[in-house]
Amino acid sequence: MGGACSRKRHQQDNDGDEGQGSTLKRGITLQWKAKYGKVHNHGAGIGEHPSLLQLSIKDICQSIHIYDSMAILPRDLSQQILNELIAHRLLSQSTFRLFSDCSLQDIILESYPGMEDSWMEVVGTQQESLLELDISDSSVTDGGLQCLELCQNLQSLRLDYCDQISDVGLRFLTTGFLNLTSLSFCNSLSITAIGMRHLTGLINLKSLNLERCPKIHGGLIHVRDLTKLESLNIGWCNCIKNSDLRPLSGLTNLRDLQISRSKVNDSGIASLKDLEKLQSLSMEGCPVSSACMDTISGLTSLTSLNIRSCCISDAGCRKLGGLLKLRALNMGYSSITDAGMICLEGLTNLENLNLDSCKIADEGIKHLRGLTNLQHLDLSDTEVGNDALNFLSGLKKLVSLNLSFTSVSDSGLQKLSTLTSLKLLNLDSRHVTDSGLVTLTNLTELTHLDLFGARISDFGTTSLRHLKKLQTLELCSGGITDEGIKNLKYLTNLTSLNVSQNCHLTDKSLHYISGMTKLVSLNIANSGISNAGLQHLRPLKNLTSLALQSCKVSLAAVEELQSTSPNLCVVHLDQ
């Protein structure tokens, strides 16, 4: 029974994703781990019954304390039990001991409460079976890493945010570990060039993540011969200078390089000139000038370039014109003006363009007319006005458009009505009012609409009724009353609703909201709702976050609501 597991594994799913700069992948996902008892259907889909295997795993997890060891199980089964215990936060130091000598392949204990050195002994007993280990955000020390001595088949090791690991700990990675292809120790505050000396032996390393390590200056010299390296992240390491980039010049297999917010300037960028395979380069906020574009214009494999917050002038931008493979370009907060925008005209493969806070106006947007592959366009905080929208109306593939804090007003919005693929639209601007919304009613694919500061009243909410697919909506003009919320009650796909700052809202509004059973997050701060209104929120079983600042609501009333709303764990109140 059980059957042997292949030693081969599927490609790591965190590989690839090309075309997106690293900064686009960043972000924090908040997860609320469900405890047993609140999970229905035993993990099976709706209408399906749980398999006997699922039922057994669930039962074992619930009475895990009665067992002595999991080592009698085939390793794929003990792996499933471990994963389940971790997912439901049921694993403790004592129950983890049951998994000694289980030949586990993956131990993913990222941010796991209580994880420390004594757990590492159990990790070490997996020996050659262990392929992937993640102990990020734990208090494991250098001593704990010593337990990995016999885990020489490790392919992926993540030690992000481990404050107790220093140069001494890296020593344990020196001998063996020839299978290690991915190593990450983001935000390691005490790792220095001395410890990085131990990386020289990791000759098969493909991915190295050192983001936010403040003391690694001088250490990249030890990476010089790791020529299989495809991905290197030294972003937000403000110790990194030009000299640190010089050892990278021979790493010609590099595809993905992140150096954002480092101290690298034009001459440092020049060290990258031979990295012909480079597909993604993020150099957000580096102290470069337009001169660095001479180097970058030669990196013709680039599909993703992030020069946000770099002082690149129009002259520098013109050199972008040859990067014909670019699919993602972030030029937010750069010095480009309308005159420089012409460089974008030929970049017809662009799918993602960010011009946030650039000094561009309608005349510059003209050059985007032919970029028919654009899916995401951010024009937030630019001088763009209604005339610019004439040039966008042919971009039929646009999925997301940000026009917040621009001069776009009601009379321009009707030109967006042809963009029927739009799913995300940000119109957070005082120039947008009820009459503008009327022209958007055929954008029925919209899932996210931000009208935070738009001057919308109850009349405008009647237009929103047509947007049945909306999942998130922000509507904080101050002019919405209970009648306006009544119009929203048909939007039953909403998962996130922000109607704060509307001081006229009363408990009646909560009654209308009570049918939006998919709501996960509700912000109704600064309104006139009271304790009595909270009862209407009881049907919202998915609600996890509720903001009630400056409302006439007591802590006791909120606690009573929480007692019947199992998932409601984040409540914002005054005082």
Add this chain to the structure above:
Amino acid sequence: MRKEDTVKLISAEGFEFIIDRKAALVSNTLKNMLTSSGSFTETELGEVRFPEISTPILEKVCQYFYWSLQFASGKETEFHIEPEITLELMMAANYLHT
């Protein structure tokens, strides 16, 4: 009940469980054995031996087959498993693809 509507499952100790064919088909492994157009002897005889599954475990497995048929027809009850047998039952479930 006609013989071809039932199948016989035989435990490690030789204990025989005669159950409805449609109950046995809940297990993907049994389904493959019993419906295969190939020359599995199991297909012809409607009889499957499990030299690695003990009698109490096989009995529980059979109970699960019937429970799952009930569940599918709308009668959603809890399926109780005694903690002493769960590990062994899990291995059987894994083998039977159930």
